[in-house]
Amino acid sequence: MDELLRLLATGEADTTPALAARLHCTPEALAGRLLALAAEGYRPQPDAAGRLSLRPAADSLLPGDILAGLRTRTLGRGEILYATEMDSTNTQLKRAAAERNLPAGSLAVCDRQTAGRGRLQRAWETPEPGTALPCSVLLAPDLPPGQAHLVTLAVAVAAAAAIAETGLSPGIKWPNDVVVGGKKCVGILCEAVATEKGPLIVAGAGFNVRQRTFPETIRHRATSLWLMGAHGADRRALLCAYLSQLERAMAALEAEGLSGILAEYTARSVTLGRRVEVIGATETFLGTAEAIDDTGALWVLDDQNRRRQVWSGDVSVRGVMGYV
């Protein structure tokens, strides 16, 4: 990121003469650089003492504006890849991480995805520009071998906690759908990427923020924060809250394993205690969801009274996301 922009965003900026001296440029050159930033959409403003800092516009996802709102130590503080339109933030961040040495904590974010991806080759819809928050974070989790799949549960906890900060009451449908009012508000897709530093994880989350409507095919199971009543939800504020929550949840996961986040996860669960249909690769069965263990597996008491451990697959929960 441009050094002037970084100084303005992190509140280290000063008066224009002091800034020019710090950046070793003339006041005229500094004025030109400030104009160029304004043309990109940034709004540097002086305080009473003439010290310049960024005043982010509402809902702006410009990298400098994101940096100005961060309260994290590492997440969001690597590179920030931003474009109004991307095919998929996961695809872009995976490619960049594989091609160059991106620091962990790097972020990809856009206003609109043209080829957003769900699990199992399904599509993730973010058609209207500026209403959704598709974002991906590069993580280097310090976890024992075989536990990387737990990251997705930490992402769900963090996304739900960030939404709770808007005043709504989100739930988590096992393993990683975040729902509000029984409809899906966030989809999560974590993928591994091979880098020079070894395997890292790209944690993608698509938040539905300001959509007023959804395509016919998903209307019965999708919602947005706006539709649930959070009319003031701001995508940049939500992103910054999410990154703080993700840093906290990942630290707890790394320190204590799943038990570090399990109480919070189960408190938000809309799956436990409910009738479920488990759609596996080889069979489908009905039962009641009873527990989530510290490996992240779901335990279901099936209708033949057998306790069954479910590792993956799709689980429909009665009353949630259009399943009746």
Ligand code: BT5
């Ligand atoms: C997911 O898949 O829920 C994971 C979605 C991850 C999206 C993020 S956005 C940032 C990053 N970049 C990407 O390319 N992906 C990640 P799955 O559980 O397979 O759910 C997909 C299904 O959800 C679709 O088949 C639709 O039925 C439904 N769906 C599609 N778009 C939706 C939306 N905007 N809101 C709610 N449901 C949606």
